[in-house]
Amino acid sequence: xxxxxxxxxxxxxxxxxxxxxxxxxxxxxxxxxxxxxxxxxxxxxxxxxxxxxxxxxxxxxxxxxxxxxxxxxxxxxxxxxxxxxxxxxxxxxxxxxxxxxxxxxxxxxxxxxxxxxxxxxxxxxxxxxxxxxxxxxxxxxxxxxxxxxxxxxxxxxxxxxxxxxxxxxxxxxxxxxxxxxxxxxxxxxxxxxxxxxxxxxxxxxxxxxxxxxxxxxxxxxxxxxxxxxxxxxxxxxxxxxxxxxxxxxxxxxxxxxxxxxxxxxxxxxxxxxxxxxxxxxxxxxxxxxxxxxxxxxxxxxxxxxxxxxxxxxxxxxxxxxxxxxxxxxxxxxxxxxxxxxxxxxxxxxxxxxxxxxxxxxxxxxxxxxxxxxxxxxxxxxxxxxxxxxxxxxxxxxxxxxxxxxxxxxxxxxxxxx
Numbered sequence: 388x389x390x391x392x393x394x395x396x397x398x399x400x401x402x403x404x405x406x407x408x409x410x411x412x413x414x415x416x417x418x419x420x421x422x423x424x425x426x427x428x429x430x431x432x433x434x435x436x437x438x439x440x441x442x443x444x445x446x447x448x449x450x451x452x453x454x455x456x457x458x459x460x461x462x463x464x465x466x467x468x469x470x471x472x473x474x475x476x477x478x479x480x481x482x483x484x485x486x487x488x489x490x491x492x493x494x495x496x497x498x499x500x501x502x503x504x505x506x507x508x509x510x511x512x513x514x515x516x517x518x519x520x521x522x523x524x525x526x527x528x529x530x531x532x533x534x535x536x537x538x539x540x541x542x543x544x545x546x547x548x549x550x551x552x553x554x555x556x557x558x559x560x561x562x563x564x565x566x567x568x569x570x571x572x573x574x575x576x577x578x579x580x581x582x583x584x585x586x587x588x589x590x591x592x593x594x595x596x597x598x599x600x601x602x603x604x605x606x607x608x609x610x611x612x613x614x615x616x617x618x619x620x621x622x623x624x625x626x627x628x629x630x631x632x633x634x635x636x637x638x639x640x641x642x643x644x645x646x647x648x649x650x651x652x653x654x655x656x657x658x659x660x661x662x663x664x665x666x667x668x669x670x671x672x673x674x675x676x677x678x679x680x681x682x683x684x685x686x687x688x689x690x691x692x693x694x695x696x697x698x699x700x701x702x703x704x705x706x707x708x709x710x711x712x713x714x715x716x717x718x719x720x721x722x723x724x725x726x727x728x729x730x731x732x733x734x735x736x737x738x739x740x741x742x743x744x745x746x747x748x749x750x751x752x753x754x755x756x757x758x759x760x761x762x763x764x765x766x767x768x769x770x771x772x773x774x775x776x777x778x779x780x781x782x783x784x785x786x787x788x789x790x791x792x793x794x795x796x797x798x799x800x801x802x803x804x
Contacts, residue, residue: 392644397652399659406492413527421529424488424609427499431522431647438482440634449548455481469542470533484545484613491607497665499523499648500656515774521648524641530595541592541612543567549632555581556626581625588616605670719795726791730784740771765789
């Protein structure tokens with residue numbers, strides 16, 4: 388297999404420069420029917436394949452689509468093509484053979500810069516979570532129209548049941564019965580011992596989306612539709628050859644060069660993308676994504692918010708209420724370096740991660756008074772320590788570390804454990 392060239396990206400600006408350099412190098416190939424398309428994946432080690440080609444999901448392709456359409460027929464009444472049905476199913480979470488790509492390289496960067504940790508098993512059933520780099524692949528390719536014969540065939544294959552007695556000729560007849568092509572096109576496909584039909588069911592089709600929903604529109608969506616039909620040659624008459632649906636990866640659909648997003652650069656790149664208004668709220672129109680974006684957005688520290696006090700006729704009431712309010716102007720600052728070294732001096736790798744968790748957690752406003760913040764720090768530290776020690780030891784050390792961290796703010800807490 389040909390080696391894939393990798394270019395590491397550390398910022399949005401370096402990525403944009405690399406994309407424009409790429410565009411400049413291919414200017415002689417420009418055509419009105421061709422598109423630059425990109426796909427971003429949060430784990431660079433993953434192959435490129437659609438959801439239905441993972442595991443044995445393809446075995447249930449026909450049944451899952453058939454049940455979904457029969458369950459909510461009114462939701463699909465306005466879909467005029469098989470492709471529109473597939474995009475709607477995928478939009479609502481059903482795995483299909485459609486592979487998402489985008490015409491916007493920055494949107495691909497957004498998906499590739501999503502944080503991802505993979506659990507790597509270790510000795511004695513222990514293991515650790517390893518952060519993974521992201522990856523962006525691309526292609527410059529001519530697009531099929533949805534009305535093209537190959538696009539019609541590729542979009543129809545998911546709606547045909549993969550039976551044991553299916554042959555090349557039966558598949559061709561079934562597609563004609565479904566009005567996927569007419570008798571003249573059928574004759575063309577059957578010509579020369581089904582040569583054209585075999586070619587049609589073993590090639591991938593690239594189509595630019597009709598933007599049938601708002602998410603596709605926001606993400607500049609396009610798709611690769613793989614056909615991936617195996618033809619088992621048992622006779623010189625290809626019409627009698629059995630055919631079966633098969634799974635494959637689509638790595639070869641893309642150029643032999645990709646962009647790598649180092650795991651340690653992902654947070655910085657997401658922040659830069661947010662500045663130019665590429666974020667979860669702008670790419671996903673659904674309310675749940677809008678709220679997740681707002682919840683996770685980091686706002687600058689606003690200062691101290693007053694606590695409510697009922698109005699008093701006393702002319703000094705306002706000053707009195709201010710004097711009675713808790714003073715958070717001087718935050719209790721624990722010596723995190725000293726505390727972590729006290730418990731984890733023999734575990735230098737995990738101690739760095741634990742310090743980061745504590746520094747992040749104690750940066751919140753009134754962190755020492757928030758049970759949720761304390762619980763989250765404890766839980767995250769347990770998670771980190773389990774890579775080096777047993778679950779029992781991890782919980783014991785995590786509780787002691789957090790307890791020591793809380794000591795400077797103990798006077799303001801009730802019932803500290």
